[in-house]
Each structure stands twice: as C-alpha cells, then as structure tokens.
Amino acid sequence: MLVGGWMNTNLMATDLTGFTSMMYHHHGLQTTFTGNYDEYFGMSTDVEAVVYLMLVNNVLHDLFPTAVTVGEDVSGMPSFCRPWQEGGVGFDYRLNMAIADKWIDTLREVDDYSWNMGNLCHTMTNRRYAEACVGYAESHDQALVGDKTIAFWLMDKDMYDFMATPEHGPQSPVVDRGIALHKMIRLITMTLGGDSYLNFMGNEFGHPEWIDFPRDDTYDPSTGAFVPGNGGSLEKCRRRWDLADSQNLRYKEMNAFDRAMQHLDKAFGFVGAPHTWVSRKDEGDKVIVVERGDLVFVFNFHPTNSYTDYRVGAYKAGTYKVALSSDEHVFGGWSNVTKNSNVEFHTIEGDYDGRPQSFNVYAPCRTVVVYAPSEWVDSDADKTVTGIPGLAVKGRGPYFSV
Numbered sequence: 048m049l050v051g052g053w054m055n056t057n058l059m060a061t062d063l064t065g066f067t068s069m070m071y072h073h074h075g076l077q078t079t080f081t082g083n084y085d086e087y088f089g090m091s092t093d094v095e096a097v098v099y100l101m102l103v104n105n106v107l108h109d110l111f112p113t114a115v116t117v118g119e120d121v122s123g124m125p126s127f128c129r130p131w132q133e134g135g136v137g138f139d140y141r142l143n144m145a146i147a148d149k150w151i152d153t154l155r156e157v158d159d160y161s162w163n164m165g166n167l168c169h170t171m172t173n174r175r176y177a178e179a180c181v182g183y184a185e186s187h188d189q190a191l192v193g194d195k196t197i198a199f200w201l202m203d204k205d206m207y208d209f210m211a212t213p214e215h216g217p218q219s220p221v222v223d224r225g226i227a228l229h230k231m232i233r234l235i236t237m238t239l240g241g242d243s244y245l246n247f248m249g250n251e252f253g254h255p256e257w258i259d260f261p262r263d264d265t266y267d268p269s270t271g272a273f274v275p276g277n278g279g280s281l282e283k284c285r286r287r288w289d290l291a292d293s294q295n296l297r298y299k300e301m302n303a304f305d306r307a308m309q310h311l312d313k314a315f316g317f318v319g320a321p322h323t324w325v326s327r328k329d330e331g332d333k334v335i336v337v338e339r340g341d342l343v344f345v346f347n348f349h350p351t352n353s354y355t356d357y358r359v360g361a362y363k364a365g366t367y368k369v370a371l372s373s374d375e376h377v378f379g380g381w382s383n384v385t386k387n388s389n390v391e392f393h394t395i396e397g398d399y400d401g402r403p404q405s406f407n408v409y410a411p412c413r414t415v416v417v418y419a420p421s422e423w424v425d426s427d428a429d430k431t432v433t434g435i436p437g438l439a440v441k442g443r444g445p446y447f448s449v
Contacts, residue, residue, distance in 0.1 A: 066120045069096045080122045087124050097136060104137030115139045117181060128178035143180040143241045145170055150184055150232060154200040159224075159350040164328040164335050171239040172325070182240020184232050186247045190258050192283065197232060198253030198301075201225030206255045215295040224350075226297060227380070227413040229253055230304045230373040234415050235346055237308060238339050242319050244312075252291040252302035259283035300379030307378070307438040311371050311417065314444025317342050326360040326400040334410060336400070338362055341445065342370070343418040347410040353383070354410045360402030363420070367392045367406060368439070370419035374411055375437040383411040386439035389426040392418060 067075040071091050080086055100118075107114050118138040120127055129135025149170040153162060174180045189196045199206065202225035209219035233251070237244045261284065262276035277283075291302040312318045320340030327336035333349035336359045343361050347354065361367070368391055374380035392406040399405035408416065425441035428434050 066100065066118055066124075067122045069093065070100070070120070070124060071122070075122060082123065084125065087122070100136050100138075101131040105131050108137070117142065119144070123175075125175060126178075128180075140179045140181045140241075140243060142245070143171075143174060143182045145173070146182055146236055146240050147185050147189065150197060150236075151189065151195075151200065154197065159348075160333075162333060162348055164330055164333060164348070167235070168239060168325050168328050168335060171236065172323070174241065179243070180241030181243045181245050182236050183245035183247075184236040184240075185250055186245065187258070190247055190250060190254070192257045192259035192277075194257070196250055196254065196257075198225065198229055198250070199255065201228055202253075206253075210255075210297050212295055212297055222297065223379075224413070226253070226301060227373065228348075229301055230378060231346055231348065231413065231415045233305065234308050234344070234373070234417075235335065235337075237312070237318060238337055238344055239323070239325070244318055246305070249286040249288075251305035252298045254286060254290070254298075256283060256287065258286075297379055300377070303436055304373060304378040307371055307435050310435045310438055311342075311440065314423075314440040314447055315340055315342055315419065316446040316448060322362070324362065324402075326402050332357075336360060338402075341420055341423075343367065344415060345408055345410055345418070346415045347412055349412050351412055353412045356407045357410045358399060358405050358407050360400035361394055361404040361406060362402055364394045364396065364404045366394070366421040367418040368421045368424035368426070369416055370424050370439050371417040371437065372414065374414045374416070377437040380414065381411070384409055384414060384416050386424070386426045386437075391421055 070093055071078070072093050073091055104116055107116055116138045117140045118127060118136070119142045121144055124136065126133070126135035128138045128141050131137040149167065153167070171182065185197050188194060202222050205219045205221040209217055209222045211217070259277055259280070261279040261281055263279060264276045265274050266272065267274055290296055290298040293299065317340040322338060322340055324338040325335065326338065327334060332352065332354065333347065334354070334357070335346040335348070337344040338361065341363065343359060345359055368389065369384060369386045372380070372384045372386060374382060374384045375386070376382050392408060394404040394406045396404060408418070410416070423441050423445055424439050426439050428439050428441060429436050
C-alpha cells in the first residue's frame with residue numbers, strides 16, 4: 048500500500064495518491080470496478096481508511112480555506128469529490144485517469160480511419176455529476192523511461208530528423224500528421240475531459256525524450272528478476288526547454304497552440320463552464336461537435352476528408368467567428384481556416400442535431416476550429432502588445448480570469 052502527498056502553502060494545493068490501494072481491503076488487486084455501488088459500499092471497503100481521508104480533507108480545508116485537494120483513485124468511488132459534511136470523502140478534484148490510457152490505446156491499436164468518435168467522447172465524459180475531475184491527455188507516466196509520450200507515439204523516429212521548420216530542413220508527412228493530431232488530442236481533452244486541465248512539463252510542445260532518473264541495478268522483490276539500472280546517469284533527467292524556444296524547430300508550433308488554448312480558457316472559462324453538450328459524434332465523417340460554455344468546437348479527425356458547408360448545431364442564436372483554429376500558420380497549419388478571414392457565421396433557426404440553432408462551416412481534415420460569439424472576436428487581437436499569437440479574442444474576453 049502506497050499513500051503519498053505534498054502540500055504547497057504558496058499555491059494552496061495538495062496532491063495525494065494511491066487511494067484505491069488504501070480504501071479497499073483487496074487494495075484494488077485483481078478487481079474490476081464496473082460502477083455497481085455494491086463494489087464501493089460493502090465489506091471490501093476499508094471504512095477506517097475512508098474516514099481517515101475525510102479527516103485529512105477536513106483538516107486541510109480548515110487550516111487552509113483556499114486549499115485545493117486533488118485525489119488519485121482509479122476505482123471511481125462515489126462521493127470522492129463531495130464535501131465530508133455530505134458524507135463524501137472531501138476532495139475538490141479527482142484525476143480522470145482513463146483518458147490518458149484511452150489515447151495510448153487508440154494510437155497504438157487503431158488506424159486513423161477507425162477511430163471511434165463515440166467511444167472517445169464517452170471516455171472523456173464518463174464521470175459523476177457534481178464531482179469535479181482533472182482531465183489530461185498524458186502525464187509523467189507516459190514521459191518516464193519505458194513508456195512513450197503522445198508526440199512519440201505519433202511521430203516516433205521522425206522526430207529526430209524532420210522537426211526543422213520548412214525553411215531550415217526536410218519535412219515529413221509523419222510529422223505533419225503528428226503535429227495536427229497532437230493539437231487536436233490536447234484540445235478535445237481540455238474541452239471534454241473534466242473541470243480542470245493538467246499538463247506534464249514539456250509534453251505541451253511534444254518533448255522528444257523520456258525522463259530517466261539515476262538508477263542502479265536491482266532485483267524485482269516479487270519475482271527476483273534482474274532489473275538493469277542506468278549506471279546512475281543524469282543524461283535523461285532533464286527537460287529540453289530550448290527546443291520550444293528555437294525558431295528553427297517545429298516544437299514552437301505545438302507550444303504556441305498550447306499557449307493559445309490556455310488563454311482561450313482564461314478568456315471564456317470554458318473548462319469550468321457548466322454547459323457541456325456533444326451534439327455530433329459522426330463515425331463516418333470522423334467529426335465531433337461540442338458546445339462548452341459560449342463556444343462551439345468542431346473537430347474533424349478524418350485523415351483525408353475535408354467538408355465544405357458542413358452544418359453544425361449550436362445553442363445560442365446570433366453570429367459566430369473563428370476564435371481559434373489549429374490550422375493557423377503559427378501553429379504549423381495550412382491556414383485553410385484562419386481567424387484572419389474575419390468571416391461571420393450566421394445561425395439558422397430550426398432543430399439540427401438536437402440543437403435549436405445551426406450554422407455552416409468549412410472543416411478541413413485533422414483540424415479543430417473554435418467558434419465564439421462575434422462580439423468577443425477580434426481577428427487582429429494577436430497584433431497588439433499583449434496579444435497571443437493565433438488567438439482572436441477581443442480584449443480580455445467575457446469571463447477573464449488570472
């Protein structure tokens with residue numbers, strides 16, 4: 048049983064891990080959780096351990112009223128993120144751990160033409176009402192030695208030879224595909240994966256190397272198998288921030304997109320917005336259309352098909368403009384859909400995909416485009432001193448938060 052945690056009194060945040068092994072007498076071993084409540088509230092539950100976690104959250108929130116506690120539990124314990132006064136365990140957030148595994152399984156096992164749109168949406172939205180989650184596409188688990196990050200699953204060995212910008216080196220369709228999907232995977236996870244978003248340092252710009260801490264040779268205590276170390280090497284115990292800063296490498300494109308989508312949330316607060324609606328999960332077109340807050344997200348995962356006059360549903364009537372497009376040149380795209388066109392999209396009244404309004408868009412293959420109410424879009428916003436490259440938000444946006 049492993050339980051650990053840390054408390055940063057400057058950030059007022061605490062992270063506690065390993066709770067599935069703690070809350071059950073079987074420690075989660077050889078056990079499959081299906082969501083049946085008997086699996087959580089029965090003789091297998093370690094009541095003393097659960098009460099201890101309630102006390103931990105009680106003490107932390109009493110001592111530090113602004114503290115945020117995040118728990119790691121793979122079982123899906125009901126009320127894990129409800130206040131202890133309601134009989135809950137008291138955490139503010141839980142890690143939505145299934146999403147990262149789903150992305151790795153998809154990239155490893157499924158070809159691009161067979162991605163299941165409905166299954167992806169289900170995995171990202173499969174959480175209990177009123178229990179806040181932290182969504183993430185990947186974490187330290189994928190960055191550590193022995194595993195592969197999403198960027199490496201997408202681009203593999205081509206990352207070593209074809210990451211130069213077109214002006215400074217040869218190009219690769221593998222890298223073009225990888226960067227396009229890397230942007231889409233991260234934004235759809237941020238949009239649907241929870242009520243907050245987590246990134247592991249360096250993964251936002253597709254860091255090409257793994258992390259490996261100094262290790263000596265050892266033996267597995269359970270099997271006796273020899274486990275080779277790395278001779279105490281510090282070579283991979285680092286993050287290459289210089290890659291994202293280089294103007295000659297394409298890492299800057301993924302980094303710029305990550306920055307833009309974070310600032311989009313700062314302006315519109317869509318990650319924590321209560322309104323979430325998936326109006327389309329089209330398995331043939333490979334299109335997902337999502338409403339989150341005031342925004343409409345159009346994801347086209349199809350490898351080759353682009354769609355003109357593609358009709359998408361919307362809740363609010365009015366005019367929309369492009370606030371963010373993964374196809375912007377600054378993000379490594381082809382500018383087929385760009386904020387610089389400054390086009391207005393007028394809604395049409397009438398039911399479509401179960402929504403009261405709709406409008407027609409152009410959806411290029413392997414792109415995501417975010418549409419916002421036109422009164423909050425300024426195509427020249429990124430030309431100001433405080434502007435974010437590729438982002439077309441007027442001023443600070445309607446719900447700006449620091």
